[in-house]
Amino acid sequence: MTDTIFAPATAPGRAALAVVRLSGPGVRDAVAALAGGVPSPRRASLRRLRDLDGAPIDEALTFWFPGPASYTGEDGAEFHVHGGLAVVDALVEALSALGLRLAEPGEFTRRAFQNGKLDLAQAEAVADLIDAETSAQARQALDQLGGNLSRRYDGWREALVEALAVLEAAVDFPDEDLPEDVAARARGPLEGLQRELQAALLDSERGRRVREGFRIALVGAPNAGKSSLLNALAERDAAIVTATPGTTRDVIEVPLVLGGYKALLADTAGVRETDEAIEAEGVRRARAWAEDADLRIWVVDAHGSDGAWREAGELARAGDLCLLNKADLVTGLDGDRARAAAADKGLETLDVSLKSGGVEAVRSWLTERVVAALSAAEFPAATRLRHAESLREAAERVARALAQREPELAAEDVRLAARALERVSGRVDPEAVLDRVFSSFCIGK
Numbered sequence: 001m002t003d004t005i006f007a008p009a010t011a012p013g014r015a016a017l018a019v020v021r022l023s024g025p026g027v028r029d030a031v032a033a034l035a036g037g038v039p040s041p042r043r044a045s046l047r048r049l050r051d052l053d054g055a056p057i058d059e060a061l062t063f064w065f066p067g068p069a070s071y072t073g074e075d076g077a078e079f080h081v082h083g084g085l086a087v088v089d090a091l092v093e094a095l096s097a098l099g100l101r102l103a104e105p106g107e108f109t110r111r112a113f114q115n116g117k118l119d120l121a122q123a124e125a126v127a128d129l130i131d132a133e134t135s136a137q138a139r140q141a142l143d144q145l146g147g148n149l150s151r152r153y154d155g156w157r158e159a160l161v162e163a164l165a166v167l168e169a170a171v172d173f174p175d176e177d178l179p180e181d182v183a184a185r186a187r188g189p190l191e192g193l194q195r196e197l198q199a200a201l202l203d204s205e206r207g208r209r210v211r212e213g214f215r216i217a218l219v220g221a222p223n224a225g226k227s228s229l230l231n232a233l234a235e236r237d238a239a240i241v242t243a244t245p246g247t248t249r250d251v252i253e254v255p256l257v258l259g260g261y262k263a264l265l266a267d268t269a270g271v272r273e274t275d276e277a278i279e280a281e282g283v284r285r286a287r288a289w290a291e292d293a294d295l296r297i298w299v300v301d302a303h304g305s306d307g308a309w310r311e312a313g314e315l316a317r318a319g320d321l322c323l324l325n326k327a328d329l330v331t332g333l334d335g336d337r338a339r340a341a342a343a344d345k346g347l348e349t350l351d352v353s354l355k356s357g358g359v360e361a362v363r364s365w366l367t368e369r370v371v372a373a374l375s376a377a378e379f380p381a382a383t384r385l386r387h388a389e390s391l392r393e394a395a396e397r398v399a400r401a402l403a404q405r406e407p408e409l410a411a412e413d414v415r416l417a418a419r420a421l422e423r424v425s426g427r428v429d430p431e432a433v434l435d436r437v438f439s440s441f442c443i444g445k
């Protein structure tokens with residue numbers, strides 16, 4: 001017998017309203033006990049809620065959602081009460097006294113998944129929509145929630161099933177035709193599929209970057225102005241700025257919104273040779289973050305650079321930005337060596353003075369870059385590592401199938417490729433995967 005669960009669905013704390021939702025076989029009785037009757041299905045009904053001793057809890061807008069036409073597919077209900085802590089506490093206590101259990105994080109959506117209301121990718125999209133901080137994250141989550149991501153996997157899977165039918169015919173009726181001829185008919189569709197899966201795999205980083213943020217590292221020699229840039233972009237004093245080289249030790253991460261996309265900006269320790277243990281650890285962390293980042297801004301003091309800029313520049317890669325800072329101090333040939341080194345590496349350069357409003361040029365440059373990297377006509381086919389892993393496995397299996405001589409062996413690879421794709425919608429998932437997906441939810445969803 002399934003438990004009947006409940007949870008506050010709104011954030012805890014003082015608020016105008018709080019929503020408490022219920023799901024499970026005991027909902028009807030619980031609503032009747034608290035509200036003195038069950039309202040018409042899916043209609044708002046103002047009810048006085050009372051606990052088991054008859055003490056009033058609140059006047060609540062009460063909804064009764066009989067299953068299966070409910071979010072979870074089970075009988076459900078919602079109480080919209082005043083959002084005070086005491087009201088919500090009293091309601092929670094009354095529901096517990098009736099034998100209902102407080103829901104685990106994601107348990108409502110997990111039940112919706114188990115009852116076929118959503119597939120696993122759609123359930124993930126519910127969590128993503130709740131977590132969305134930028135318009136791009138919300139758009140991507142809504143598209144996935146609408147089932148578009150799942151439909152692409154279903155389409156690929158159907159193509160695999162058709163190829164499988166052809167291969168199985170070659171195995172079952174070897175006399176009717178030469179097996180190779182029959183098997184050859186599966187080759188064209190499998191090759192087309194292989195190209196699509198590869199393209200989706202190449203694009204699979206993009207969806208994760210939209211969800212998690214485009215990673216931008218600020219690197220450079222000590223005192224180049226990295227922390228000054230971080231603070232200017234963040235519009236607050238997130239990092240300490242002083243005239244002392246070696247001020248920043250830890251990596252300081254700040255989220256930014258650029259062109260509607262989430263970015264994660266990291267200030268790092270100035271890179272130089274040092275015997276000082278704390279600074280050396282800072283330099284190690286700076287390098288590690290920079291290597292993993294999607295983009296590095298190599299900040300150079302165009303005026304006062306000594307040899308150290310060269311070492312920091314080694315972290316930069318083609319496509320990165322070289323920011324020649326302190327333009328207000330520059331005279332003559334200042335910065336020309338760094339400029340030449342940047343050109344050599346295929347970096348773009350920007351001359352600014354962070355002292356005098358140069359940050360806006362950097363912000364526009366970054367916005368353009370992030371939008372170019374993350375926007376596309378089509379939403380990505382992978383928004384989590386889990387999806388990319390399925391794509392990779394499917395692509396590898398299809399490649400193996402194409403290389404097999406025996407139709408039996410090719411059929412087995414095609415079957416495994418289909419299975420890898422099915423994991424995305426959760427058709428074949430073990431409980432452990434479900435636990436991982438749903439544990440990232442908040443309580444009440």
Ligand SMILES: Nc1nc2c(ncn2[C@@H]2O[C@H](COP(=O)(O)OP(=O)(O)OP(=O)(O)O)[C@@H](O)[C@H]2O)c(=O)[nH]1
Pocket residue numbers: 220221222223224225226227228229240241242243244245246247248249268269270271325326327328329352353354355356
């Ligand atoms: N004149 C001038 N000074 C600047 C400019 N940008 C930063 N500074 C100064 O340069 C010094 C170092 O700036 P920081 O932002 O701390 O440099 P950093 O790269 O973070 O330094 P570390 O953390 O020590 O590696 C500070 O005194 C800043 O005020 C600029 O555009 N012009």
Ligand SMILES: [K+]
Pocket residue numbers: 222223241242243244245246247248
């Ligand atoms: K400094």
Ligand SMILES: [Mg+2]
Pocket residue numbers: 226227228239240241247248267268269270
């Ligand atoms: Mg600093």
